Amino acid sequence: MVSSIDISDTFHRKLLSNVDFSKVRYSVLTRKGTPFLLIPSENRATELTLGLYLPQVFKGRFAAAALKIANKLGLIKHVLPKLIVPDIETREEPETLPFTQNDIDSGRVGFLLGNPEHGYARAVAVNSGEEISVIKWSELSGAGALERECKNIELLNANKVRGVPSVVSYGRNSTSFWFETTYFPRVCVSSVCDRRAIELLQSWIVDGFVSPLENKHVASLWAMEGWAPDREELATLEGLKIRKAVVHGDFTVWNLRTGSEGLMAIDWEWAVPDGIAGLDLCYGLLQEALLKKKLTSSRALRYVRRMVDNPVCKAYLEFVGWHDCLDLWLKTGVLHLHSKRNNPELLKEAWDNNG
Helix, strand or coil: CCEEEHHHHCCCCCHHHHCCCCCCCCCEEECCCEEEEHHHHHCCHHHHHCCCCCCCCCCHHHHHHHHHHHCCCCCCCHCEEEEECCCHHHCCCCCCCCCCHHHHHHCEEEECCCCHCCCCCCCEEECCCCEEEEEEEEHHHHHHHHHHHHHHHHHHHHHCCCCCCCEEEEEEEEEEEEEEEEECCCCCCCCCCHHHHHHHHHHHHEEEEHHHEEEHHHHHHCCCCCCCCHHHHHHHHHHCEEEEECCCCCCCCEEEEEECEEEEEECCCCEEEECCCCHHHHHHHHHHHHHHCCCCCHHHHHHHHHHHCCCCHHHHHHHHHHCHHHHHHHHHCCCCCCCCCCCCHHHHHHHHCCC
8 A cells, every 4th residue: 555645744844835735646755754756646747747856876867767667657656655735624825826726736736845954945846737847946044045046047148148047937925935947858968078068168158368366256265264275376376367257056967958949057046147167167077976976085086187188178178278277277166066065075185185
């Protein structure tokens, strides 16, 4: 017999409290006992919801593939726990939501629930209605990041930056904020060294050069507390001239998609519109090594050095100005990652062994 999970017991109960799940059956996928995927009844919506689940390790990829096969065979509801909904008689008058109750009742909306470690409830919803869309939705306590991403996307679109999705709509109620954007299927890019990814990075270069330490973002990285940078390295950085560029901030293969106009990047929460070129490439390669390949810090640094030895990456780094100072490029990239994904071990390894 398939077990059940009560949504009222989950970390996301406040965010989901105004959604009436009583008229359609939802299946639940858990990770370490915590629900993270709410799968609706409609076949197409189920397929799209499973598409939100992009694990990087082999075990997770195998599980995702098995679920997609189970969906094609109509077995999802037989292999996953079902969702138990709270007593709807006690529910207050619902507020405006980023989707309609009819969408829910028709089984067209699926949810990827965010990690409770963030400290606030957050979800990504996919709607398989007439126009397929993705909705990022957060409690007001964590709305700042979503509002920042929404503004970044609107600014980048106003500047005609390639590979940026559009904000279809946005809104808020007394407890949450959301914005809606286009749904893109996953792209088959195995590394950010792929020519298509490098071409996207090249398109983000803007006119002009700057010394890395004259750039506010990079200067803040090298001025982070807790360590003392080498004076000679700082002097070398001051003398470099690197091309200006838009920096995505979380440039990884799992944030790249296929759109009608080519490769698209999603998740612009950490974007720096006035950054310098090269940071995204280093960050993406480090994340591939650490999260996808599960390498140690020392091996991850060696992986990055090996990958940028290919002609496409070499040409890019030469064009933007890092080619004669790859050590400093790598260290700046490590600092950039450390500022987003705290990793003191990687930071120490980069300086102790020079990568």
